[in-house]
Amino acid sequence: MAKFLLKRLVMMLLTMLCASFLVFAVCEFTPGSVARKTLGPFATQQQVDILSEKLKANDPLIVRYGRWLGVLVGAIPDPLQDPATGLNFKDPRGAQYFGNFGYSTLSKLPVNDVIWDRLGNTAVLAGLAFLLIVPLSIIFGILSGLKEGGPLDRSLSVICITFTSIPEFASGVFLVTLFVILWPVLPGTSPLNADGGWSVASQLILPVAVLVIYDFGYVARMIRVSMIGVMERPFIRTAVLKGMSMRKVVLGHALRNAMIAPFTVLLLQINFLVSGVVVTELVFAYPGFGRLLLDASLFGDIATLEAATLVTVAIAVTTQLIGDLGYMLLDPRIRVR
Amino acid sequence: MALQDSIARVEMGTAKRAQRPSWMRIFRSRTAVVGLCLVLFWVVAALLAPILPLPSPTDSDVMAMANPTPSAAHWLGTDILGRDILSRLIFGARTVLFVAPLSVAVAMIVGITLGMLAGYFGGWIDAAISRASDVILAFPVLVIYVILIANIGPSVINIVIATTIASAPGIGRITRGLVLGLKEQEYIAAAKLRSESTLYIMLVELLPNCRSMLIVDACLRIGYTIITIGILGFLGLGLPPPNPDWGGMVKESVTVLNVWPLMSLAPSFAIVSLVLGFNLLADGIREAWKP
Numbered sequence: 138m139a140k141f142l143l144k145r146l147v148m149m150l151l152t153m154l155c156a157s158f159l160v161f162a163v164c165e166f167t168p169g170s171v172a173r174k175t176l177g178p179f180a181t182q183q184q185v186d187i188l189s190e191k192l193k194a195n196d197p198l199i200v201r202y203g204r205w206l207g208v209l210v211g212a213i214p215d216p217l218q219d220p221a222t223g224l225n226f227k228d229p230r231g232a233q234y235f236g237n238f239g240y241s242t243l244s245k246l247p248v249n250d251v252i253w254d255r256l257g258n259t260a261v262l263a264g265l266a267f268l269l270i271v272p273l274s275i276i277f278g279i280l281s282g283l284k285e286g287g288p289l290d291r292s293l294s295v296i297c298i299t300f301t302s303i304p305e306f307a308s309g310v311f312l313v314t315l316f317v318i319l320w321p322v323l324p325g326t327s328p329l330n331a332d333g334g335w336s337v338a339s340q341l342i343l344p345v346a347v348l349v350i351y352d353f354g355y356v357a358r359m360i361r362v363s364m365i366g367v368m369e370r371p372f373i374r375t376a377v378l379k380g381m382s383m384r385k386v387v388l389g390h391a392l393r394n395a396m397i398a399p400f401t402v403l404l405l406q407i408n409f410l411v412s413g414v415v416v417t418e419l420v421f422a423y424p425g426f427g428r429l430l431l432d433a434s435l436f437g438d439i440a441t442l443e444a445a446t447l448v449t450v451a452i453a454v455t456t457q458l459i460g461d462l463g464y465m466l467l468d469p470r471i472r473v474r
Numbered sequence: 475m476a477l478q479d480s481i482a483r484v485e486m487g488t489a490k491r492a493q494r495p496s497w498m499r500i501f502r503s504r505t506a507v508v509g510l511c512l513v514l515f516w517v518v519a520a521l522l523a524p525i526l527p528l529p530s531p532t533d534s535d536v537m538a539m540a541n542p543t544p545s546a547a548h549w550l551g552t553d554i555l556g557r558d559i560l561s562r563l564i565f566g567a568r569t570v571l572f573v574a575p576l577s578v579a580v581a582m583i584v585g586i587t588l589g590m591l592a593g594y595f596g597g598w599i600d601a602a603i604s605r606a607s608d609v610i611l612a613f614p615v616l617v618i619y620v621i622l623i624a625n626i627g628p629s630v631i632n633i634v635i636a637t638t639i640a641s642a643p644g645i646g647r648i649t650r651g652l653v654l655g656l657k658e659q660e661y662i663a664a665a666k667l668r669s670e671s672t673l674y675i676m677l678v679e680l681l682p683n684c685r686s687m688l689i690v691d692a693c694l695r696i697g698y699t700i701i702t703i704g705i706l707g708f709l710g711l712g713l714p715p716p717n718p719d720w721g722g723m724v725k726e727s728v729t730v731l732n733v734w735p736l737m738s739l740a741p742s743f744a745i746v747s748l749v750l751g752f753n754l755l756a757d758g759i760r761e762a763w764k765p
Contacts, residue, residue, distance in 0.1 A: 302750035307742035412616035434624040
């Protein structure tokens with residue numbers, strides 16, 4: 138078991154290394170240099186060239202990636218904070234410490250000052266959505282999986298397929314039209330402060346609804362397939378034939394078996410929600426991680442983008458690991474050999 | 475004995491070639507027919523767009539800008555720049571129905587090739603392809619699109635590239651799983667015994683037997699790619715103007731949603747109906763072809 142965990146941890150680290158390098162490589166294609174973005178559009182070409190020289194931004198890709206990695210693990214100080222650049226970038230934590238994500242050229246703040254609050258806001262949003270997605274999808278999935286092709290299955294399936302066909306920005310438009318414009322009971326933006334007269338709780342309803350609508354149908358379909366598979370198994374037939382009540386068959390025998398496969402699917406939704414928040418946060422002006430990621434990639438703020446990527450990839454590989462471990466706990470037949 | 479056994483296997487193998495999933499059976503599924511109708515509606519509209527009596531999708535009707543609500547000249551009204559919404563929807567369908575299937579087709583070719591190689595050969599080829607896929611699959615899908623398109627710029631080719639990078643690993647994984655199950659089958663042993671080339675086995679023996687799963691997957695992916703193209707448009711990463719683009723139409727008008735909701739609602743409904751069409755079609759095909 139310890140060996141398995143160790144192996145998985147090494148794989149996780151490798152995946153994150155590869156992912157961060159890929160992002161670095163893709164950013165090579167960005168029009169405009171780091172120096173230009175740091176100084177703004179009104180700096181002269183000469184100033185840009187001087188800063189590029191000081192930042193060693195003309196070094197080959199692999200050298201710069203190595204330097205970024207060195208700054209991250211605290212092996213070398215962040216070159217952007219060097220007083221010689223004249224940028225006056227100061228991180229209260231110092232220029233050299235473990236977990237130094239560098240300096241955001243977009244917000245002119247250390248990435249560590251920008252990213253964690255945003256991530257917290259997004260965790261609230263995605264967490265609430267997840268708490269609703271799990272019971273909703275389980276109820277829908279179990280009910281439609283009870284009798285494949287029956288009228289209940291058909292109507293629930295059509296509902297689920299319809300909901301998964303609504304992109305977040307479209308459901309945002311629909312919900313805002315309904316609950317903000319036609320029947321004004323909810324706020325149309327969610328800046329997470331009470332300045333507009335709306336409580337923070339009321340600001341969360343629509344963004345959470347948008348995430349739930351797009352996602353729960355998909356999970357319900359997965360649970361449905363798994364439930365159908367279980368209901369066809371011999372032990373269910375035996376239970377029914379010996380006269381057990383349908384309620385007891387479903388709750389006592391089918392449910393746990395039907396939940397094994399969707400358990401991983403449910404966990405993967407955490408990863409999926411990270412995609413979902415990008416659009417949702419933009420629609421509702423929610424100060425979250427997804428918008429930070431979007432802004433950083435549009436602006437070409439590599440330091441922030443790298444930090445955001447590492448966080449999302451870390452979330453993904455961690456949920457995968459938890460998924461595999463939970464899978465083994467739920468189903469004793471699948472244990473590592 | 476061994477030879478006779480093998481000959482028997484050859485005969486069995488050729489006789490037991492998997493039966494073809496019939497296209498006609500799809501029409502018995504009501505979901506599939508509804509889905510097909512939705513898709514065909516947009517396909518026909520997109521094809522007929524140049525000969526339909528529509529106002530230009532890019533010209534501004536200055537007179538209509540003051541009151542952009544539906545009128546006899548503009549059935550769905552105009553957008554904030556006075557451009558006809560119905561015309562922009564239909565011309566936008568041309569873009570999306572060209573780019574989404576094209577991207578998915580390229581992604582399917584790459585993904586199927588990788589999955590076949592990984593599943594059929596196994597060993598280090600499988601390990602290399604699978605590990606590389608794991609790295610890509612660790613990214614949230616939209617993040618791949620946003621990072622790529624923000625950096626290499628929005629264009630048809632780049633959307634095809636982004637879709638391929640984002641979807642090929644998933645397609646490869648499905649194909650690999652199917653091939654792993656199929657390659658132990660007798661008709662593959664038979665084909666090997668007939669000393670068919672590896673390419674023949676892959677294209678003629680394996681691929682047709684993966685077909686039904688892959689067609690369903692492609693349908694779902696086209697729907698999802700349409701959503702993604704819409705999202706990219708909404709994020710301001712869509713195809714450059716003046717190309718009418720559904721997501722971009724929502725982005726341009728969402729700020730005036732409280733005054734002229736139809737400007738945002740119309741493209742939102744358009745994208746939902748088309749994606750729903752593909753999703754229902756995929757579901758219907760899956761039901762109809764279930765073994």
